[in-house]
Amino acid sequence: MKRSDLAVYFIMGTENCKDEPLVVLEDALKSGITFFQLREKGANALTGESLEKFALACQTLCKEYNVPFIINDNVQLALKINADGVHVGQDDAPIAQIREQFNGKIVGVSVHNDEEMKVAVEGGADYVGIGPIYETQSKADAKPAAGVSFLSKARRDYQDFPIVGIGGITTENASEVLAAGADGVAVISAICQSADRRETINLLK
Numbered sequence: 001m002k003r004s005d006l007a008v009y010f011i012m013g014t015e016n017c018k019d020e021p022l023v024v025l026e027d028a029l030k031s032g033i034t035f036f037q038l039r040e041k042g043a044n045a046l047t048g049e050s051l052e053k054f055a056l057a058c059q060t061l062c063k064e065y066n067v068p069f070i071i072n073d074n075v076q077l078a079l080k081i082n083a084d085g086v087h088v089g090q091d092d093a094p095i096a097q098i099r100e101q102f103n104g105k106i107v108g109v110s111v112h113n114d115e116e117m118k119v120a121v122e123g124g125a126d127y128v129g130i131g132p133i134y135e136t137q138s139k140a141d142a143k144p145a146a147g148v149s150f151l152s153k154a155r156r157d158y159q160d161f162p163i164v165g166i167g168g169i170t171t172e173n174a175s176e177v178l179a180a181g182a183d184g185v186a187v188i189s190a191i192c193q194s195a196d197r198r199e200t201i202n203l204l205k
């Protein structure tokens with residue numbers, strides 16, 4: 001994984017878009033996303049066989065466009081379908097355990113403070129997600145918007161470590177996140193709800 005892979009990091013689950021999810025994903029891939037995470041959450045989330053089929057369809061599309069495909073939280077599914085990696089939060093298994101299960105694959109970790117950052121970096125994470133930067137409608141249990149201050153500090157402390165910002169990021173505020181030191185922006189609604197994904201994605205860079 002290259003730091004530049006994090007430039008426009010699309011995250012989606014079936015709950016995030018009213019249009020057909022695979023149509024949205026293919027349009028986003030055509031429009032230039034550089035990284036994709038399947039994050040299937042919420043009351044009507046797909047499970048079992050239907051989730052696996054959906055994940056395989058997403059993986060196939062990402063392969064066609066040579067874009068990394070990772071899965072949020074669901075370590076077993078990521079291993080089963082040989083995804084390019086996994087993204088885990090602080091409430092998932094310890095990074096050391098995930099790291100050895102995903103040898104040679106991408107392991108991303110959500111971090112919110114110096115201690116979590118240290119543990120993730122030393123535990124062998126390939127990148128960290130920092131946020132929510134701004135208010136978000138897409139994560140029910142999100143912490144309060146933190147702004148870019150911690151992201152800026154993480155960049156000062158780890159000058160070469162891959163960092164992606166997340167949370168309420170739009171074409172209006174993406175430049176602030178990048179200026180604070182992020183390698184890229186992770187986005188759900190601004191891309192899902194975009195009327196012109198190519199324009200949106202170009203404005204997120």
Ligand SMILES: Cc1ncsc1CCOP(=O)(O)O
Pocket residue numbers: 131132135136137138139142166167168169186187188189190
């Ligand atoms: C998964 C996640 N983690 C922190 S905020 C968030 C949701 C981001 O969604 P949006 O880009 O629509 O604000």
Ligand SMILES: C=C1C=NC(C)=NC1=N
Pocket residue numbers: 009011037039072087089108109110128129130131164166186
């Ligand atoms: C919570 C998250 C934070 N950061 C990223 C990149 N993905 C997530 N699901």
Ligand SMILES: [Mg+2]
Pocket residue numbers: 072073088089090091092
């Ligand atoms: Mg999680």
